[in-house]
């Protein structure tokens with residue numbers, strides 16, 4: 322697990338749980354989750370999407386279980402998925418038992434909308450404990466318990482936390498402790514407040530999420546802002562970035578947030594300048610083409626793409642590999658040394674060649 326950088330508070334101490342092979346809690350690295358968008362009954366489509374998520378670096382995947390037909394195929398998906406599968410259950414307690422029997426690694430339950438949930442807690446706790454399955458108590462602003470909505474008038478941070486803490490206490494009364502909690506809201510400020518309160522109320526591992534965060538651009542910013550605040554305070558053990566975009570994008574954003582905070586090893590990092598009136602090349606296109614050409618590279622590599630000689634040589638020297646452009650040419654730097662100067666038209670291909678060569682030397686691509 323990477324060392325928490327000094328600029329961040331130490332991880333908040335939590336109890337430790339397992340989601341299949343993945344540990345969740347302060348003794349484990351912060352995991353990245355996403356959720357499939359295929360109908361779960363489309364077994365091949367769902368497994369294909371899980372494979373893509375796995376390749377993108379997703380640690381844990383959640384699948385929706387809105388009907389008996391979905392519950393019926395869970396055993397195939399749980400068995401064939403390369404990463405632990407969480408069944409996402411709303412409304413129907415009987416699907417929780419089906420998911421546990423199917424071999425899912427964990428089940429997400431929503432105390433706001435599972436009918437007769439409270440009366441079922443003892444039985445759910447026993448089934449989960451017997452099978453070694455963990456749970457997530459997933460409170461969501463959009464489906465908050467009606468009693469709490471009436472009490473607070475709207476899904477405030479306090480209302481979300483009260484729902485979660487109440488549900489947690491029911492499981493704990495039945496001596497079941499293997500669960501994490503989420504209190505999601507679409508407003509990063511309310512969400513942040515809720516998680517802070519929840520973090521202070523118990524030692525549960527916390528699953529961070531800004532729910533319904535919006536399309537990719539807005540959702541990325543909202544999630545990065547809220548997660549940045551909470552992770553800097555040591556709060557958060559697993560994260561899911563919710564985007565109205567393909568789930569692989571959620572994983573890329575989640576990993577990038579963790580890498581930006583040095584909570585995960587940085588992989589490919591493009592250091593490119595914003596360009597300005599001094600630029601002697603088209604920096605946007607150059608940065609985009611280099612990013613595209615190196616996509617999927619998993620080595621820790623810092624590549625500088627700089628538009629002119631002001632900061633260009635300096636940044637390029639600091640990177641593993643870089644280009645400082647000027648006068649229709651690019652000076653290519655590797656580990657601080659200029660190795661060649663190429664015409665502008667050859668900058669991209671040269672950088673990609675050199676990046677691959679360095680990756681090969683590092684022995685893992």
Ligand code: SF4
Nearest residue numbers: 594596597600628629
């Ligand atoms: Fe402008 Fe050069 Fe700085 Fe890029 S490196 S922003 S082109 S001064």
